[in-house]
Amino acid sequence: MTADAATPSSLSHASGTARTGVLFMLLGMLMFSLNDVMGKWLVATYSVGQVVLIRSLAAAVLLAPFLWAGGLRKLVAVERPWLQLARVVASTAEVIAFYFAVVYLPLADVMTYWLAAPIYVAAVSPLVLKEHVGWRRWTAIAIGFVGVVIALEPSSEAFTLPALISILGSMFFAFMMVSGRSLRGTPDTILAFWQIVGAAVAGLVWAPLDWTPLNSLDTALLGLLGVVAMLAHVLVNRALKLAETATVAPLQYTLLFWAIVFGWLIFGDAPRLSMVLGAGLIVASGLFIFFREQQLKRQGRLKG
Numbered sequence: 001m002t003a004d005a006a007t008p009s010s011l012s013h014a015s016g017t018a019r020t021g022v023l024f025m026l027l028g029m030l031m032f033s034l035n036d037v038m039g040k041w042l043v044a045t046y047s048v049g050q051v052v053l054i055r056s057l058a059a060a061v062l063l064a065p066f067l068w069a070g071g072l073r074k075l076v077a078v079e080r081p082w083l084q085l086a087r088v089v090a091s092t093a094e095v096i097a098f099y100f101a102v103v104y105l106p107l108a109d110v111m112t113y114w115l116a117a118p119i120y121v122a123a124v125s126p127l128v129l130k131e132h133v134g135w136r137r138w139t140a141i142a143i144g145f146v147g148v149v150i151a152l153e154p155s156s157e158a159f160t161l162p163a164l165i166s167i168l169g170s171m172f173f174a175f176m177m178v179s180g181r182s183l184r185g186t187p188d189t190i191l192a193f194w195q196i197v198g199a200a201v202a203g204l205v206w207a208p209l210d211w212t213p214l215n216s217l218d219t220a221l222l223g224l225l226g227v228v229a230m231l232a233h234v235l236v237n238r239a240l241k242l243a244e245t246a247t248v249a250p251l252q253y254t255l256l257f258w259a260i261v262f263g264w265l266i267f268g269d270a271p272r273l274s275m276v277l278g279a280g281l282i283v284a285s286g287l288f289i290f291f292r293e294q295q296l297k298r299q300g301r302l303k304g
Contacts, residue, residue, distance in 0.1 A: 021243025025251045028235030033258035035229045036111070037266060038221060040102040046214075048099045049206025051222065056200035058226025063196065066189050075193060079185050087179040087191070088198035090172045095199050097169025104162035106269035111259040112151045112279045113166040115252075118286045119144035120174035128178055137289055144285035151278025188237055192230075249290060253283050 042051050067075065078084050101110045123141050125131040133141075152163060183191065214222070239248045256279055263269035 018243040018247055021239045021241075021248050022251065023239075024235045024242065025239035025248040026254065028232045028239060029251060029254045030258060031228050031232035031235060033255055033262060035225060035232060036098075036102065036107060036259065037262045038225050038228065039099055040107055040267065042218065042221060042225065043099050043103050045218065046212050046222075047207065047210035048096055048103070049203045049209070050211060051099055051203075051225070052095060052199050053203025053207045054219075054222040055226040055229065056196050056203055058223040059230045060193075060196050060200065060226075062227055062230045063189065063193060067193055074187070075190060078190060078194075079183060083179055083182060084186070084194060087176055087183070088194045090175045090179070091195040092198040092202050094169050094172035094176060096202060097165050097172065101162050101166040101169060104160070105166065106271075106275075107263040107267065108256065108259040108269065108271050108279075109151070109163075109275055110166050111256050112275055112282060113148065113163075113170045114173060115170075115256060115279070115286065116144060116148050116282050117170050117174040117177060118289060119148075119282065120171055121177050122289045124174070124178060137292055140285040140288040140292070144282050144289075147278040147281025147285065149278070150281065151275050153272070153274040188233075192233060250287055253286070256283065 039051060039055075098110065098114070101113075119141055122133060122137055126133050148167070152167075180191070260271050264271070
């Protein structure tokens with residue numbers, strides 16, 4: 001037996017760790033879904049700015065101990081500050097667009113548009129990240145865009161402001177993903193901190209213009225919104241450390257399942273056939289793009 005041969009105990013430990021990673025990712029997606037449900041519920045009463053402000057403050061309180069432990073000086077000594085600023089602007093626009101969209105659209109519809117973000121990332125990778133994209137992935141990208149069009153159900157009535165804002169918000173989210181690849185040297189806590197600051201500043205400007213008095217229950221729910229969102233990020237980050245990306249990343253598409261379930265049970269939103277068909281194409285193309293990229297990484301080449 002060679003020195004680096006895997007023993008049954010090491011294999012069992014690796015398997016157990018991977019299962020824990022899968023569990024954490026599933027819980028993280030559930031937490032994100034609960035965050036979306038609470039957000040949709042609250043923006044029916046309070047302005048988007050008010051929800052974003054209080055959510056951001058609650059998340060900042062939760063994140064503060066981790067920032068203090070890591071050293072506050074690191075918050076300003078960041079790599080590529082202009083790209084960091086652009087990412088904060090995009091993240092702020094993305095969260096505002098999401099909460100605005102769910103005021104008017106079913107949760108599953110909004111989530112379908114957001115899950116198209118990896119397709120946009122793959123489409124702009126040749127220009128922004130100088131990554132080669134071959135014909136297989138270009139085909140998957142085209143199929144994904146067809147899925148977006150089907151979900152949008154093009155007509156003079158379908159191109160509403162909330163639907164267009166949903167697509168724009170998903171593009172801002174895609175920019176966050178692209179910029180995240182370019183800012184690998186920045187710790188997750190610092191990226192999260194500046195995202196929270198950006199959203200809090202936007203909320204601070206917007207909220208006083210349309211402030212609704214809070215009752216004790218809604219104050220607790222708004223605070224819980226930030227806690228749930230931060231917990232979701234922690235679970236997802238931990239899952240990516242415990243298991244391989246190829247194992248846990250595809251589980252992000254369970255967000256669509258929860259969006260359909262919660263949308264139906266809580267808000268009475270029955271999924272449209274066009275949305276289901278479009279979502280199926282988006283998920284299929286996104287999964288193909290992901291697994292193709294993983295295959296190319298293993299092979300150490302950049303062909304499509």
